[in-house]
Amino acid sequence: MLYTTDMFSAWYLRSAAYIRTQLHAIVKNDARNVIFVAIIIGIVSGLAAVVLKSTVHFIQSLLISRKESDYGYWLFLLYPLAGILLTAIYIRFFHGGVFDKGVGNILFAIFKKASKIERHKTYSHLLTSGVTVGFGGSVGLEAPIVITGAAIGSNVGNYFRLSYKQKTLMLACGAAAGIAAIFNSPVAGVLFAVEALLFGVTVSSFVPLLISAATAAVVSKILYSGQPFHLITSGWEVQAIPFYILLGLFTGLISLYMTRTTLYLEEKFSGIKSYWRKAIIGGLSLGALIFIFPPLYGEGYDSINFLFSEKAVLLFDNSLFHQWKYVPAVILIYLAGIIAVKILATSLTLASGGNGGIFAPSLFTGAVTGYFFAYAVNLTGLVELNVVNFTAVAMAGILSGVIQAPLTAIFLIAEITGGYALIVPLMIVSAISFFFIRYFEKYSIYTKKLAEAGVIDPENKEVTAVSNINIEEIIERNFTPVSPDASLGELVEVIAHTTRNIFPVVNESGKLMGIVYLDDIREIMFNQDLYSTLFVTDMMSRSLVTWDISEPVQNAIHKFEKHNVWNIPVTREGKYDGFISKSTLFSHYRKQMSEITKM
Structure with a gap:
C-alpha cells in the first residue's frame, strides 16, 4: 500500500485530536491530575527562563568584548539605543505597534479576558526583553519571564479546555515558575503569584504552584547553574535593630520615589506620538546616563555582587570619576547619584519602547541604598554596621515597597x-x-493604573467583582422604542406585540426623551376616543435615571440603591442603547464574587 503525504497528514491530525481529547478527559475528570499540567508548565517555563538568561549573557559578552578597542567605551552611548530600536522595530512590524508590557497586564487578562493570554506572548517577551537588556537596557528580565510563564500557563490551560478557575491557577503556576527559574527561588515564585496575582487563594491551590515552581527551578538549576548573588554572612547583631528601622523608613522613601517617577515618566512619554522619536530620545538619554554611571548598564547584578564583596570601588570602573574612587565623600556622592538616576534609566528604557521589568532595578537600587546607608553611618565613627547585611536587607526593603x-x-x-x-x-x-509606602500609595506599581481605571481593587473584592462584569452581557435591548409623536392608538398596537411593560421614548436622532410605563396608562389605554388625540409625549415620564455606558458599573449599583428602581435605561454617547435590570446586574455580581473568592 502506498502512503501519500495527505494520508499521513490526516492520520497525524486524527491522532493529535484523539490524544488531546484523552488528556482533556484525564485532567477534567480528576482534579489531582492538574499537577500533571503544572509540571508541564514548570518544565516549559524553566526552559524559557534558561533561553532568556543565556540570550542576554551571549549578547552582553559580545558587546563587552569590544571594550578593548580604542572606541569601545564610546559605543556604550549607542548600545542602549540600538537595543531599544531593534525592540521597537520588532513590535512595530510584527505586532502593529501594540504590545502590552508589565505584570499589570496579566491582572487585566485574569479579570477582563477570562485568563486568556495571546499565544505570541509565549515567545515575544523573550525576544524583546533579551535584546533590550542584552544591549544595556536598565531593566530586569523578571516581568518578561513572568508574562511568558503566565502565557504558557494560560495557553496550556486553553489546550486542555480547563475552567476559568483552573486556567487562572495554571496562569499563576506559569508566573511562579518564571520567578523560580530566573532566580532559582521556588518559594519566592509561589509567594509572588499569591501576593501579586491571586487576591484570594485556597490551600489546595498551593500544591500546583509549588510543583510548577519547583520543577522550573530544577530545570534552571540543571541547565543554567549558579545563584545570581553570593553573600557570606554569619548573622546579625541585635544592637543594629534601630538602624534597620531607620533603613526601613529610608527604603520606603526611595520606593515611593521610584514608583512615582516611573509612572510620571511613562505618562510624559505617552504624549510623544512618534514611535521612532520616542525610541531615539529615550535611547540616547539612556546611553548618556550609562556613560556617566556605567553600573546602570543592564540588570546590574554584577554591581550587586561587588557590593556584597565590599568592593564598591569597582563601580567606578570605566566611569568619569575613576580617579576619585578611594575618596569617601566621592563614594557617597557617586552612590547617591546612582540611586537617584537608576529609576530614570529604567523608566527611559521602558517608556521609549524597550521591554523589561522593575524587579531587577528594585534589587539594584536596594543594594546601593543599603550600602550607602551603612557606609555613611560607619563614616561617622559612632558605630560600625555590617555593610553587607544592610546591602542585602535593603534589597528586600525596596522590592517590598x-x-x-x-x-x-x-x-x-x-x-x-x-x-x-x-x-x-x-x-x-x-x-x-x-x-511607609502604603501610607502614600494605596496601590503597587503593578495595580495603580488598573485601580484608577476601575478594573481591579486589590483591597476590595466587591469593587473588583463589579468592575469585571461584562457590560454588554447585562444590557437588555428587547424593549420597543416609541416616538414622542406616536398616538395612543399606535402605542397600544406596540403594546399588543410585546411582553414588556416599559417603553423608551426615543426621538429621530436616537436621544432618550422619556419612558412610558404600562401601569401609568392602563386606565386609558382602552379608551378609543383618545387613540388619535392623546400622544406619547403627553403620557411619558420625563423624570429619568439613566446610566451611560462610559460610567463605571459601580455607578449603576448606586443609582439602583438610591432611587429604588428595578430598571435603568442605558445611553451610549447620548443615545438610547437599552436597559439594565437590577436582578441581572446583581446576578452577574454574585457570579463574579464567587469566581474571585474561589481563585
Missing part, C-alpha cells in the same frame, strides 16, 4: 543570597518599607 509584596521580598532575598541568617532584619525592613 515598589511591588508591595513583602513576603515575596523577604523570601526572595533569603533564597537568592543563600540562607535565612538575616530573616529577622529582612522582616523588619520589608514591613516598615511596605507600611
